[in-house]
Amino acid sequence: MLFFFFVFSFIVIISSLSVVFSSNPVHSVLFLIFTFFNTAVIFLLFNAEFLAMTLIIVYVGAVAVLFLFVVMMLNINDSLMKEGFLKYFPFGLLLICIFFGELYMIFESNVFITPSDIRISISELVDGGMDNTKSIGLFLYTDYFIVFQISGFLLLLAMIGAIVLAHNEKINTRYNSPIDQKILNKKDVIKLN
Amino acid sequence: MIIIPEIFLSIGFLLILFITPFIKINAHVKVGYFTLLIIFLTQFFVLKDIFLFEEIFNGFFVIDSFGSFLKSIILISAGLVIYFYLIIKNEKSLLRPEFSLVILISIIGMMLMVSANNLLSLFLSMELQSLALYILVSFSREDINSSEAGVKYFVIGSLSTCIFLFGSSLIYGLVGSTDFSNISQFMSDQYSIPIMLIVGLIFILVSLSLKISAAPFHMWTPDVYQGAPTIVTTFLSTAPKVAVFAVLIRLLVFPFGEIIVDWGKIVIILSISSMIIGSLGALKQTDLKRLMAYSTINHIGFIMMGLVPGSEDGITAISIYLIFYLTMNLGAFLVILNMQRDQINVTSIKDLSGLYKNEPILAACFAVILFSMAGIPPLAGFIGKLLILNIVIDNNLFFLAIIAVLTSVIAAFYYIRLVKSIFFDPPVHDLDNFSNSQSKFLLSILSLFNLTVILYPQFFLNLCASITLSLFALK
Numbered sequence: 001m002l003f004f005f006f007v008f009s010f011i012v013i014i015s016s017l018s019v020v021f022s023s024n025p026v027h028s029v030l031f032l033i034f035t036f037f038n039t040a041v042i043f044l045l046f047n048a049e050f051l052a053m054t055l056i057i058v059y060v061g062a063v064a065v066l067f068l069f070v071v072m073m074l075n076i077n078d079s080l081m082k083e084g085f086l087k088y089f090p091f092g093l094l095l096i097c098i099f100f101g102e103l104y105m106i107f108e109s110n111v112f113i114t115p116s117d118i119r120i121s122i123s124e125l126v127d128g129g130m131d132n133t134k135s136i137g138l139f140l141y142t143d144y145f146i147v148f149q150i151s152g153f154l155l156l157l158a159m160i161g162a163i164v165l166a167h168n169e170k171i172n173t174r175y176n177s178p179i180d181q182k183i184l185n186k187k188d189v190i191k192l193n
Numbered sequence: 194m195i196i197i198p199e200i201f202l203s204i205g206f207l208l209i210l211f212i213t214p215f216i217k218i219n220a221h222v223k224v225g226y227f228t229l230l231i232i233f234l235t236q237f238f239v240l241k242d243i244f245l246f247e248e249i250f251n252g253f254f255v256i257d258s259f260g261s262f263l264k265s266i267i268l269i270s271a272g273l274v275i276y277f278y279l280i281i282k283n284e285k286s287l288l289r290p291e292f293s294l295v296i297l298i299s300i301i302g303m304m305l306m307v308s309a310n311n312l313l314s315l316f317l318s319m320e321l322q323s324l325a326l327y328i329l330v331s332f333s334r335e336d337i338n339s340s341e342a343g344v345k346y347f348v349i350g351s352l353s354t355c356i357f358l359f360g361s362s363l364i365y366g367l368v369g370s371t372d373f374s375n376i377s378q379f380m381s382d383q384y385s386i387p388i389m390l391i392v393g394l395i396f397i398l399v400s401l402s403l404k405i406s407a408a409p410f411h412m413w414t415p416d417v418y419q420g421a422p423t424i425v426t427t428f429l430s431t432a433p434k435v436a437v438f439a440v441l442i443r444l445l446v447f448p449f450g451e452i453i454v455d456w457g458k459i460v461i462i463l464s465i466s467s468m469i470i471g472s473l474g475a476l477k478q479t480d481l482k483r484l485m486a487y488s489t490i491n492h493i494g495f496i497m498m499g500l501v502p503g504s505e506d507g508i509t510a511i512s513i514y515l516i517f518y519l520t521m522n523l524g525a526f527l528v529i530l531n532m533q534r535d536q537i538n539v540t541s542i543k544d545l546s547g548l549y550k551n552e553p554i555l556a557a558c559f560a561v562i563l564f565s566m567a568g569i570p571p572l573a574g575f576i577g578k579l580l581i582l583n584i585v586i587d588n589n590l591f592f593l594a595i596i597a598v599l600t601s602v603i604a605a606f607y608y609i610r611l612v613k614s615i616f617f618d619p620p621v622h623d624l625d626n627f628s629n630s631q632s633k634f635l636l637s638i639l640s641l642f643n644l645t646v647i648l649y650p651q652f653f654l655n656l657c658a659s660i661t662l663s664l665f666a667l668k
Contacts, residue, residue, distance in 0.1 A: 161328040
């Protein structure tokens with residue numbers, strides 16, 4: 001188990017470094033997808049199969065494919081992007097230091113509560129023989145039912161909004177409406193002799 | 194029992210959505226009247242449960258008199274906006290049935306916001322209402338300003354969402370729950386409040402200030418108000434403000450009531466800067482909608498002062514001020530909506546000049562509303578300002594009261610400048626006639642309300658006091 005964890009973590013690190021350093025943007029996106037898959041495997045090793053599934057469905061299925069399309073359409077010139085790398089390097093290094101410092105402080109301090117204090121403990125449920133997906137579903141459709149419904153409304157609104165903002169009713173297309181043809185009177189028609 | 198008004202509104206929304214594609218002729222008018230009917234019926238459900246107190250859906254929402262009262266105000270103002278939409282000549286791109294539908298779904302979001310009792314449900318309902326508002330702002334597709342305003346509003350709104358989420362994640366990390374009652378339990382158990390919790394609260398306050406356009410988070414307001422179609426601006430400046438104020442009151446006074454010393458200072462700074470920017474920024478504006486945006490910022494600053502003591506009287510004063518603010522704003526925007534030349538809505542201040550010559554009664558009504566906004570006695574705006582100032586002075590915040598009075602005097606200048614241009618300037622270009630009698634009727638009712646409130650202020654005072662009493666009873 002630990003052996004597999006190290007193997008897959010190693011692959012994740014290598015492939016995410018390749019995302020940053022590969023010269024072709026399309027390769028970067030493909031490496032990103034590879035990273036997602038390996039991360040999903042790591043989740044699976046720790047019995048978090050729901051996270052693994054959502055990672056593959058949402059990130060690989062939707063987000064990364066979208067990235068791929070955008071990268072293909074934009075035709076990015078990477079020599080331009082690498083310009084000024086040295087100029088920004090010290091600033092980047094500073095940001096990395098700050099970020100790692102913050103991470104260290106969070107892990108050292110005990111300001112934030114530990115997972116055992118949380119009201120709903122998924123791990124207890126999992127130990128009791130329920131799997132991850134089932135217990136999330138149980139909470140989502142009972143305790144969190146109303147929140148789930150509101151998110152449904154949010155998605156419906158997003159759909160209506162997309163249609164309102166993008167749908168264009170064209171008036172001068174050459175479409176013949178069957179209803180108009182049927183209710184046409186004889187005297188309205190131009191007669192060609 | 195449970196949230197019947199919201200459920201009724203949602204089912205009504207889905208029904209109208211279902212029948213909309215089958216209405217061929219004049220769909221926007223018919224859908225608009227259906228929406229009005231649904232809102233009218235919902236009002237009964239809201240008022241029926243006004244004395245109820247109940248926590249529902251595992252504490253995700255709470256039903257109380259305060260919430261029901263603000264819901265009813267939101268419904269009235271949104272209903273009036275839809276009625277304005279129906280009686281006024283709109284530009285062609287607005288004449289689509291989806292307009293009233295999107296307003297309806299945003300009302301659902303606001304009503305859920307008012308009764309939210311959990312950071313999670315609050316977040317989702319706030320998103321529901323703001324997503325609807327982004328769509329409304331960019332509704333007029335032919336107009337490039339509307340799209341620009343839509344993009345600006347969307348970017349700023351997403352930023353505010355991110356900040357809100359960050360703040361609530363910090364609070365969740367410390368407390369272990371997003372429920373308001375658990376948060377307040379955590380506060381009372383603690384000897385010293387962890388600094389991270391205050392940071393989280395500040396993030397949430399910043400996000401709400403962005404939504405309510407309190408300075409220094411106001412920068413989107415003038416652009417969005419100007420670019421959006423005028424009917425949308427009317428909606429934007431009325432109902433959402435009430436909803437966000439309800440959230441502010443519920444959030445600050447209850448779960449975070451223990452740390453009033455910390456957020457009190459922030460609210461004081463927000464209100465001072467809003468009043469100053471709202472009064473000084475409007476001085477040089479030439480567009481009425483931009484001017485109204487700054488006037489809104491000024492009013493928001495004034496209302497926020499009532500929050501500072503976190504007491505019952507303060508919230509009573511806020512509720513009363515909100516009612517008067519809605520009547521004034523709806524009246525002023527009704528005039529702006531009717532300012533049309535060759536069927537096109539014009540919003541420059543110059544276009545107002547000489548209105549008195551053409552439409553004396555209308556000009557008088559508008560003047561009453563403008564004077565009320567400036568806070569000139571004995572109009573409604575004066576009573577609102579008086580109540581809030583009274584609260585502020587009772588709590589020995591004299592510097593705040595002095596700034597408030599000074600900025601009100603500055604703000605009075607630009608309202609009175611409008612009145613001067615209506616009555617004394619020679620007409621430059623003639624506007625189209627204010628042909629529709631419904632808007633004249635509504636405008637005269639609104640201005641009459643502003644005029645006569647002085648005769649029965651006790652009614653509003655008692656009403657709002659009893660409403661707020663229910664809010665504090667559960668504490």
